[in-house]
């Protein structure tokens with residue numbers, strides 16, 4: 001048997017050996033993901049502006065909402081993640097892509113699945129939302145399309161594992177896999193579980209839609225559905241954390257102070273995160289108290305512990321690298337002198353901060369059994385997950401795209417100044433969008449409702465037409481506009497680079513890679529800079545070389561330690577405030 | 590490959606490269622402290638739910654039963670016949686006695702009946718759906734529950750302030766989702782016209 005081995009090249013920027021098959025496949029998935037992101041963004045602005053009077057019929061509003069949800073949550077994120085899996089398992093391991101033809105056929109199948117589902121949703125044959133709760137029923141083509149796509153992702157995960165195992169056998173790298181690949185392995189393991197339960201849930205609905213089985217029990221379906229509905233979010237989480245670590249490497253050349261701890265956190269995630277599926281059914285009939293509490297707490301919140309570990313390791317990695325390589329001094333000198341104009345760095349920091357302070361905290365509040373009564377199916381939920389998957393995952397993915405696309409397409413980045421600005425615009429818009437959505441949810445505004453004035457309801461509802469709600473909903477729309485402008489900037493840079501970027505063997509122009517050849521070329525400059533700050537004459541003998549005093553000198557990342565304590569204080573305050581709010585509601589039980 | 594990574598450079602160690610052979614090392618003092626604090630906070634979050642069960646008045650309803658949707662519709666109709674006092678926009682209004690079982694039916698696209706309750710009294714709402722899934726959301730108190738066909742959810746409420754409280758559906762249930770509403774009218778304690 002002969003195996004076709006695609007030629008490889010050495011990347012002049014990073015020094016990795018790049019396999020052409022892996023490169024083309026990763027590029028194809030990332031680019032098609034970006035196309036779907038653009039499509040989903042177009043729908044986002046339509047559904048957001050309908051609230052301010054943009055004339056869209058109720059029927060079309062629901063169709064667009066259904067498609068926006070599936071396009072963004074399933075198609076954009078998973079296509080990008082498959083691209084990241086192929087990238088990580090070939091380029092980062094200097095390895096070749098296994099079964100490239102299968103991977104291409106699989107890609108075609110995923111695109112076919114997307115087209116089928118989009119047709120069904122936009123033609124009004126599948127207005128059931130991505131949750132597709134039975135007994136609502138959609139056209140069989142919808143379920144079949146989603147299933148094809150999901151099976152495609154599953155197959156891509158299998159190919160990823162084949163790449164990693166094959167690379168180990170061929171000894172293309174030494175020792176353990178890099179941390180980023182380790183994180184991607186975690187994402188892939190969780191994906192197997194998530195896609196498995198998803199196939200059961202959507203498979204049952206498909207069989208029902210073609211008349212093979214008569215009914216699907218709604219409560220059972222909800223448990224299986226949230227196996228993927230929630231599981232997929234954990235894939236997003238693990239992939240995002242892996243991308244965060246990648247951005248630390250790419251933009252400041254750093255790594256966690258203690259890599260073992262980060263790896264341990266990924267293990268905690270794999271072990272416990274799937275229990276969280278239950279936090280979607282906390283106010284459903286049918287489950288016992290202890291079952292709800294054990295599961296919604298991810299078993300004593302051990303998966304939250306994993307996130308809290310990353311919350312320390314990531315900034316600490318930045319802090320240590322900035323101190324060591326750039327000679328940053330004092331408590332927060334590492335932040336002051338950070339590369340804020342580097343799109344990957346600003347995306348990283350904005351994504352981490354927003355994910356921690358808003359997404360993570362609101363997630364734990366919603367997943368607290370009794371607090372869930374105040375939140376279930378309100379716009380608070382939508383605010384929470386736009387904080388996770390938009391300002392967290394999407395922003396991180398955008399950030400790394402600025403490096404991946406030039407490296408993989410061997411073209412210089414077009415409009416680097418726009419790239420510098422883009423993370424701030426996008427994060428700013430999404431911050432307004434999500435904070436306003438969270439506040440609207442606190443005021444009781446429901447999700448997925450086309451008309452908040454209830455003008456056609458026999459028993460009218462006026463609570464959302466007075467008080468602060470109209471203003472808050474206006475802020476949702478303003479945030480949406482700004483976020484979409486940020487999204488357009490991103491898509492613009494990507495498309496322009498791909499179509500008009502200058503071909504180059506050294507496509508790192510406009511980007512400050514902190515690894516590989518660019519880093520070596522800058523090494524002298526950096527060394528001098530670091531030496532200059534370190535040897536700054538000081539009369540104060542209590543200050544050490546890092547510019548730290550007293551007990552802080554014993555710490556590896558004192559600045560980070562202070563920051564995480566501030567974060568914890570915020571977390572505690574929000575937890576107490578939420579219970580105070582709960583106590584204002586009617587007694588219920 | 591030798592010119593891509595010049596040999597005199599020590600091997601680059603970052604998140605994109607394999608770690609050193611033994612990648613576990615002792616935790617630093619800041620890491621150890623943070624890990625301890627974080628774990629304690631996780632335990633507080635966990636026990637917090639049990640603590641609230643002891644001290645809070647707002648608890649997640651647990652009691653639930655299976656019920657055939659047709660049976661549920663029939664029982665609701667009988668309940669309405671027994672307790673109806675009025676009609677609002679074509680929807681029957683009932684005034685059940687405090688402490689009693691109160692049927693509340695969700696169906697595309699209406700909650701029925703309208704409930705007339707007394708401030709400070711406790712009622713056992715028996716909630717289910719006769720068709721698809723719905724969301725039961727009391728506004729502006731903002732208490733939210735999921736309603737499934739085939740399952741009867743028992744939700745005990747004690748409305749403690751008089752007023753008109755709309756119910757809205759907040760689970761997508763079809764193209765009429767945004768017209769699906771209902772109403773709870775809470776009368777002041779001891780007010781007239783509330784006796785059956």
Ligand code: HEM
Pocket residue numbers: 041044045047048065066068069070072073076077129130131382386389390394433446447448449479480481483484487
């Ligand atoms: C450009 C920024 C975006 C804006 C302005 C935006 C806006 C919105 C709005 C207004 C809704 C409807 C909320 C409701 O009334 O129920 C919505 C729903 C949703 N969005 Fe976004 N969105 C954006 C990006 C994203 C991204 C990047 C993702 C995923 C990665 C995403 C995932 C979702 C999902 C899953 C829903 C729920 C759909 C459903 O209820 O079935 N959005 N978004």
Ligand SMILES: [Cu+2]
Pocket residue numbers: 695696697698722723724758759760761762766769
């Ligand atoms: Cu409904």
Ligand SMILES: [Cu+2]
Pocket residue numbers: 723724758759760761762763765766767769
């Ligand atoms: Cu509804």
